[in-house]
Amino acid sequence: MGAGGIALRLLVLKRPCRKFNLHDVIMANCKRYFASGIVLVLVLIWASLSVAAEGPWKWQFSLNIKKEKLGNQMVLPTGLYIDKERERYYVVDAASNALHSFDIQGNHLNTLKPGDQLKQPYAMVRDSRDILWVVEKGRNSLTEVDLKEKKIVTHDLKFGNREVFPDRLGLAEGFFYIIDKTSGGILKLDQQFSIVQEIACPEGGGGFVDFTMSDGSLWALDGVGKVIYRFDKGGVVQKKILVGGEVSFPYALDVGTGGQIYVLDRYEGAVVVFDGAGSYKYRFLTKGHSRGRLYYPEDIQFDYWGRLCVIDSGNGRVEIFGR
Amino acid sequence: MKVAQYVVALSVLAGSATFALAAQDKLCFSCHDRKDYAKAVVHQPVAKGECERCHNPHVAKYKGLIQQEVARLCLGCHADVGKAGLDRTTVHKPVREGQCLACHDPHSSASKALLREKDQKETCLKCHTALAKNYEYTHLPFAKGECSVCHQPHQSERLQLLLSAPDALCRSCHKGNLTDSHKNFPAKPASCLSCHNPHGSSRKALVKDFLHEPFKTGCGDCHDASGGPVKVGKCLECHEEVKAQAMAIRSHLNSAGENSCVNCHSPHAADGEKLFKSKIEQVCRECHRDTFKNYIDKPHSHPNPGSCANCHQVHGSNHLAMLKGNGNQVCSECHKTQGQFTHPVGEKVFDPRTGMMMTCVTCHYPHGTDYVFNLKLEGSKDLCIQCHRGY
Numbered sequence: 001m002g003a004g005g006i007a008l009r010l011l012v013l014k015r016p017c018r019k020f021n022l023h024d025v026i027m028a029n030c031k032r033y034f035a036s037g038i039v040l041v042l043v044l045i046w047a048s049l050s051v052a053a054e055g056p057w058k059w060q061f062s063l064n065i066k067k068e069k070l071g072n073q074m075v076l077p078t079g080l081y082i083d084k085e086r087e088r089y090y091v092v093d094a095a096s097n098a099l100h101s102f103d104i105q106g107n108h109l110n111t112l113k114p115g116d117q118l119k120q121p122y123a124m125v126r127d128s129r130d131i132l133w134v135v136e137k138g139r140n141s142l143t144e145v146d147l148k149e150k151k152i153v154t155h156d157l158k159f160g161n162r163e164v165f166p167d168r169l170g171l172a173e174g175f176f177y178i179i180d181k182t183s184g185g186i187l188k189l190d191q192q193f194s195i196v197q198e199i200a201c202p203e204g205g206g207g208f209v210d211f212t213m214s215d216g217s218l219w220a221l222d223g224v225g226k227v228i229y230r231f232d233k234g235g236v237v238q239k240k241i242l243v244g245g246e247v248s249f250p251y252a253l254d255v256g257t258g259g260q261i262y263v264l265d266r267y268e269g270a271v272v273v274f275d276g277a278g279s280y281k282y283r284f285l286t287k288g289h290s291r292g293r294l295y296y297p298e299d300i301q302f303d304y305w306g307r308l309c310v311i312d313s314g315n316g317r318v319e320i321f322g323r
Numbered sequence: 324m325k326v327a328q329y330v331v332a333l334s335v336l337a338g339s340a341t342f343a344l345a346a347q348d349k350l351c352f353s354c355h356d357r358k359d360y361a362k363a364v365v366h367q368p369v370a371k372g373e374c375e376r377c378h379n380p381h382v383a384k385y386k387g388l389i390q391q392e393v394a395r396l397c398l399g400c401h402a403d404v405g406k407a408g409l410d411r412t413t414v415h416k417p418v419r420e421g422q423c424l425a426c427h428d429p430h431s432s433a434s435k436a437l438l439r440e441k442d443q444k445e446t447c448l449k450c451h452t453a454l455a456k457n458y459e460y461t462h463l464p465f466a467k468g469e470c471s472v473c474h475q476p477h478q479s480e481r482l483q484l485l486l487s488a489p490d491a492l493c494r495s496c497h498k499g500n501l502t503d504s505h506k507n508f509p510a511k512p513a514s515c516l517s518c519h520n521p522h523g524s525s526r527k528a529l530v531k532d533f534l535h536e537p538f539k540t541g542c543g544d545c546h547d548a549s550g551g552p553v554k555v556g557k558c559l560e561c562h563e564e565v566k567a568q569a570m571a572i573r574s575h576l577n578s579a580g581e582n583s584c585v586n587c588h589s590p591h592a593a594d595g596e597k598l599f600k601s602k603i604e605q606v607c608r609e610c611h612r613d614t615f616k617n618y619i620d621k622p623h624s625h626p627n628p629g630s631c632a633n634c635h636q637v638h639g640s641n642h643l644a645m646l647k648g649n650g651n652q653v654c655s656e657c658h659k660t661q662g663q664f665t666h667p668v669g670e671k672v673f674d675p676r677t678g679m680m681m682t683c684v685t686c687h688y689p690h691g692t693d694y695v696f697n698l699k700l701e702g703s704k705d706l707c708i709q710c711h712r713g714y
Binding site: 078140161183207223314317 | 699
């Protein structure tokens with residue numbers, strides 16, 4: 001942009017010095033405006049190409065904790081819960097067995113290690129009663145954390161006779177939605193932990209690795225199959241989008257307010273964007289460790305303030321991008 | 324009149340060319356023994372005496388006075404091999420490396436397709452040394468030395484260079500009713516290679532050599548009367564150590580269907596005691612294709628990594644990328660001096676970009692990079708100034 005602006009200014013200042021003549025002045029102005037127009041068009045093309053390369057998203061801040069010594073930092077963030085009511089981000093740190101809270105400016109507020117009892121927490125939600133629900137991989141449990149009562153209760157989940165291995169977690173309309181690693185399906189549970197619906201990955205797929213709720217639909221990502229499915233409330237497939245041509249190792253997804261689908265590519269450290277019909281739009285971010293780069297990212301979510309949050313597990317942070 | 328002139332001119336030209344070739348032919352074979360180039364199958368340019376199609380008689384950049392690099396020279400005529408795609412899912416290693424002469428003799432051979440050995444099998448076994456030459460029970464095409472009945476020699480969309488999907492490939496010859504030949508099998512017989520070795524075995528029907536303990540005594544230990552698939556919980560009832568590993572931050576319990584164990588393991592018979600469906604690298608590659616592609620394509624990858632399980636905890640791990648430990652613990656298993664004489668790493672050293680502990684994988688990426696020592700960036704400056712900005 002800077003270089004283009006300087007070129008434009010030079011053209012405007014560089015006037016020929018000669019005797020006044022109306023025809024000459026008109027012609028000179030025409031030529032000057034024509035040249036300026038060409039430069040302006042070139043600058044606009046250059047600017048639009050830059051936007052296309054980077055996408056419209058810009059790094060804003062990281063959810064991170066200053067490290068003074070080992071054991072006091074965010075080591076392996078795996079889950080993010082965005083609390084609209086309290087304007088908080090909660091980050092689940094699986095390796096530190098901790099839950100970190102941040103305000104929406106990214107300032108670290110608190111680190112919770114409830115009773116030092118969590119064992120490989122992976123994902124969390126907070127319900128309307130202020131209870132934290134945490135998927136604990138190390139216990140294979142959906143664990144209830146009541147901070148007011150200082151009470152922690154583990155709940156082993158069963159589907160028939162089968163033990164459930166919980167993974168990603170969501171909460172909507174009073175129901176828990178959990179990916180069961182043993183089947184690759186999404187289980188819908190009521191408050192008594194009874195499974196009221198199973199949304200199985202269609203035959204031949206590799207199992208769901210992530211899901212999100214948007215506009216009354218459930219969107220689920222089959223990682224190995226590299227397919228996005230949109231289900232209606234009855235669990236019937238409404239749409240199927242193949243992303244294999246653009247994404248190397250799809251690991252998470254979210255749907256933007258404009259209906260665009262954002263897919264996280266874990267291997268490439270990239271976010272790949274598709275329109276609602278599944279057509280590829282653009283991609284941004286790359287693999288690495290510097291600011292705005294991703295290393296084995298885990299999850300992607302939109303917050304309530306128009307920002308895109310990427311859990312950058314390998315770099316021990318959550319990167320927040322704004323438009 | 325003009326036509327007659329053309330005919331005469333063309334005849335003179337053709338005659339000159341023939342004479343020139345004959346002269347060239349004669350000249351080359353005045354030193355090179357002709358009978359070395361006259362086996363049953365002769366490369367067309369050799370047969371025509373067109374030595375200069377491939378060689379420069381005076382001087383060349385390449386060994387054997389050939390006009391171009393071997394692969395480029397071969398593909399100049401055998402364009403079909405290149406057109407078939409040298410970027411397909413699986414490209415045979417010699418093809419990928421431009422080593423056409425690893426399998427083919429460029430002049431003449433006793434075998435079809437100018438193979439260096441007496442048949443396909445002999446040629447293949449020169450590199451594929453893990454395969455036995457003969458088994459107690461040998462698959463007929465393998466016994467006949469006809470590897471290409473199942474495998475493409477150059478490239479394929481399938482792993483292991485198969486001509487088509489494994490079951491379809493088997494069924495292209497074995498067209499009989501599988502239910503009859505698999506009595507009491509609890510489900511529709513499928514995934515032939517999970518039980519049968521396509522080359523040979525010491526068991527009848529090419530059943531693989533290692534049997535799952537419960538399978539030795541029957542089906543009832545795992546299968547119930549419903550005849551449905553065995554669920555993962557059933558496997559974990561016996562394999563408790565696997566359950567403990569799967570209760571990690573990341574695990575490989577991630578498959579559609581009722582039992583993700585059988586994604587990698589054969590529940591009945593296999594070629595090794597861990598009952599992998601195939602070699603472990605092939606099993607991993609089924610899903611992690613891009614990792615393997617990167618490893619192959621990049622100029623600098625970790626040499627001889629051996630099994631994936633040397634570094635990765637394949638059932639489940641609490642470390643990034645399902646490693647067996649952090650980026651120092653895993654590497655220092657082999658690289659004993661790492662961190663003692665080189666850049667500081669470990670619990671007291673932090674990467675200023677992220678605040679994370681410095682480990683070997685902060686700078687190195689063993690699955691392949693463009694830089695020496697598998698460095699993530701150019702090592703004389705670009706990588707260092709990522710952190711050492713003052714320099």
